[in-house]
Amino acid sequence: MPLMYSSMPLDRCSNQRNNKRWLDREFSSASARFYLLQDDQHLFDLSDNFRPLLLQRSQLAKLSINSCIFLGKDLGRPFFALDANKLNSDCLASISALGEWQPLRQVTSNLAARDSAILALAKALVYWHKTHLYCGKCASLNQLVEAGHARRCTNIQCHNMTFPRTDPAVIMLVERICNDGVPRCLLGRQASWPAGVFSTLAGFVDPGESLEQAVRREVAEESGIQVTNVTYIDSQPWPFPASIMLGFTAQASSEEIDISKDSLQDAQWFSREQLRQFSARDSASARKGYRMSSADSISHHLIDAWKNQLIGQY
Numbered sequence: 078m079p080l081m082y083s084s085m086p087l088d089r090c091s092n093q094r095n096n097k098r099w100l101d102r103e104f105s106s107a108s109a110r111f112y113l114l115q116d117d118q119h120l121f122d123l124s125d126n127f128r129p130l131l132l133q134r135s136q137l138a139k140l141s142i143n144s145c146i147f148l149g150k151d152l153g154r155p156f157f158a159l160d161a162n163k164l165n166s167d168c169l170a171s172i173s174a175l176g177e178w179q180p181l182r183q184v185t186s187n188l189a190a191r192d193s194a195i196l197a198l199a200k201a202l203v204y205w206h207k208t209h210l211y212c213g214k215c216a217s218l219n220q221l222v223e224a225g226h227a228r229r230c231t232n233i234q235c236h237n238m239t240f241p242r243t244d245p246a247v248i249m250l251v252e253r254i255c256n257d258g259v260p261r262c263l264l265g266r267q268a269s270w271p272a273g274v275f276s277t278l279a280g281f282v283d284p285g286e287s288l289e290q291a292v293r294r295e296v297a298e299e300s301g302i303q304v305t306n307v308t309y310i311d312s313q314p315w316p317f318p319a320s321i322m323l324g325f326t327a328q329a330s331s332e333e334i335d336i337s338k339d340s341l342q343d344a345q346w347f348s349r350e351q352l353r354q355f356s357a358r359d360s361a362s363a364r365k366g367y368r369m370s371s372a373d374s375i376s377h378h379l380i381d382a383w384k385n386q387l388i389g390q391y
């Protein structure tokens with residue numbers, strides 16, 4: 078089953094979107110639809126099972142192509158994203174009355190996979206524009222260009238181009254046949270997470286580091302465990318705010334956990350039987366309050382796949 082946020086139905090038209098005449102035609106099309114974001118929240122029609130609310134251009138007063146981000150086309154219909162804070166207050170108020178603003182992850186479980194992917198793309202790009210207002214070279218204002226897929230410095234002596242960034246993060250299911258002969262996987266939790274939630278270890282890739290090196294380093298830093306056989310499994314767009322999660326398995330060559338050198342609150346080895354009890358009522362694990370990471374995450378996917386012996390060596 079595909080991961081949430083990854084089932085993109087839109088054709089990004091990346092060879093056409095830099096053509097101004099083509100883009101103007103798509104923007105002016107009566108079939109064009111607009112996804113709005115306000116302060117990292119999307120507009121949903123809560124009466125229709127959390128369907129994302131799509132706006133027509135006629136509903137968006139004095140809308141300029143220079144403030145819109147082209148997302149792609151589906152069945153001939155172009156889709157755009159727009160930061161709602163660029164609308165005047167009357168227009169924003171009338172549009173806000175049509176639905177309800179919600180953070181994407183609050184409604185993910187109600188969303189179709191394709192909608193989650195489009196909203197993730199819209200969120201990532203709107204966030205990137207909001208956080209790259211100024212040129213990183215000369216600090217002049219940047220402006221949106223290339224249908225919202227680049228920003229260019231307005232200082233004509235500079236004209237530095239900036240492109241959307243995605244921060245790579247590795248996330249890994251570490252397994253081991255423990256000293257008692259039972260296969261277990263290594264999960265940890267941060268103090269800021271909801272009580273009882275455990276997840277696979279994860280961390281950002283450092284500059285000048287391969288993905289495999291990042292897996293080995295992050296596991297060692299967070300848990301004191303050494304790993305080998307780092308194997309790529311799957312990836313997931315993760316615009317919270319600007320990452321891609323790169324999922325791996327690895328085999329631990331040591332067993333004693335040491336969380337004293339990093340930020341984890343706890344880390345433990347869990348057997349498949351224990352993982353099966355995570356969601357079971359009245360089990361020992363449930364009484365302890367163990368819970369899985371949220372169902373939209375690649376962490377949940379990796380743990381589930383290992384529990385069902387679909388990934389890993391043990």
Ligand SMILES: [Zn+2]
Binds near residue numbers: 213232235237
């Ligand atoms: Zn500049």
